[in-house]
Structure formats: structure tokens, C-alpha cells
Amino acid sequence: MNVRESGDFRERIRQSFARQAAMETIGAELTRVEHGVVEIELPFDVKLTQQHGILHAGVISAALDSACGFAAYSVIDADASILTIEFKVNLMSPGRGERFLFRGEITKPGSNIIVADGRGYAIDDGPAKLIASMTGTMMVVRGREGITG
Template sequence: MPICDAQVEQGVRASFARQGAMRLIRASLQRVEAGRAEIHLPHWEGVAQQHGFVHGGVVGMIADSAAGYAAMTVAPAGASVLTVEYKLNLMAPADGRQLIARGMVVRGGRTLIVTRAEVFAVKDGKETLCALMQQTIMVMHGKEEKPASSQ
């Protein structure tokens, strides 16, 4: 994967740290590279649905964030990003010890960034693709994120 500017990576990691939703589900930002981001989620009872798989809504959360942070790596300095839509296909049960969401930029732009994410369930060392997402991100020029204390 391409190397990301250290300042950009630091900004992405700081943004992730401000996300209470990611803390709530115990997700962690594992990789940040130019046009890419990767989020890991342990499979625990708090994210499970009635069959014991990770809930589809949680799968969507980590896909949305992984692709959104990939977009943030290509956004101009001083801008923030916001999801305006995504389409998620759940292709297999999210059944494994952990999930890995890999987000990537498909096409960057001044106003819109198109991304995709693949979510894999990891079980017995094997990755199974369980979800595929396509997303549109809006670049918000001149609009920085709120500091953690004002959220």
C-alpha cells in the first residue's frame, strides 16, 4: 500500500479517536495509508445478532468508517469528509473471531470522493468476504471536525 503523509495519518487517527461509536463497538484503526484505511473489530456478544453473527448494522459501521477514513487521506488540508450515501451488500454471515474492513478510494474529487470497502470475517486464520460497500463522500471545504470536548 502507498505511504501516507505523517500529518495526514495523524489527523485520521485523531479523528478516529474522537468517534464514540467506534469505541462503543471496540473497533480499532489498524492501518492508514494513502487512499486506504483498515479497521478491525473483535467478535464479542455486544455486536452479535440473534444467530451469533456480527450484526449487519455493525458491519456497515466499520465499512463506512474504513472507506470514509480512506477518503480523508486524499481530502485537501483544512477539509473534513462526510458520508452522503452508501450501498452495502451482505454476502456471507459475519462469523469469525474478528472482522476486518478495508476501505479504499476509487476516485477522488474536489467535492465528491467515491470509495469502496470490503469486510472480511476471519476464522481459523482464513478471511471470508462477508460484505462489499460502495460509498460517496462529500468533501466539506473549510469545515474542520469539532474538538472532542464539544461533541
């Protein structure tokens, strides 16, 4: 990937993640921050399920969106921010597990538009199981009041 390093992106991502009340609400934690890759994990909680007792698609989508968005943060300048402008989620398998891992990776960096792909996994006793994938488009935002890192 030909992407320029962007200062202390790890600390900017940690601080921004800490301000995301939605991630706090679902019990998500930032577990990996690298250039172009971010992982978010959360434990199973019955409060996050739908009527069949599996992780709700909205929770899966929110976690994938955040993982992809923060992966985009890792490849932009320190004075810019990110807003998701489009995403598509494929739900591949029921969200059953003790924990869930959501990984966002940059597919196409850019100065104005960034494309990221995400994968969601259910983790139990055996190997991690792919439960969802996402492709998202993020817009790099600069100089807009109220939208900062």
C-alpha cells in the first residue's frame, strides 16, 4: 500500500474512539491500531441481540463502520477527519459467539475519498467464523466546523 504515514495516528484514533458513545454503549474496545488496519472487539451481550438471540445486524454494521472509519483515520493528515458516506454490509452467518472481532482495512487510500473493507468474526472455542463483510466509502473532511479528529 502506498500511503504516507500521518503523524501519531494511533493516539488520534484512541482519543477519537474514546469519544464515540455508540462504541461505549455496545461495550466495544479498540484492540489493534496499525497503519491502514484497525480492529475492534466486543463481548457477547444479550442486550445486543435480535429476537433469535444472535448479534443484531445494526450492531455488526456499526462496529464494521467504526473499524473501517478508524482505518481511514490512520492514513489521513492530522488536521483532517473522516465521515462515512456509503457502505454495504453482507451478513454471511449468524452472529453467535463469546466475542466478536471487527477488522477494517484500507483498500484504496485517497486525498478526498478512501475505500475500506471490513470483516466481522464470531469467536468461540474453535476457529474464528466470518459472519459479515463490509465495503465502505469514507470522505476526508478538512476545515468543517464541528467535525474534527
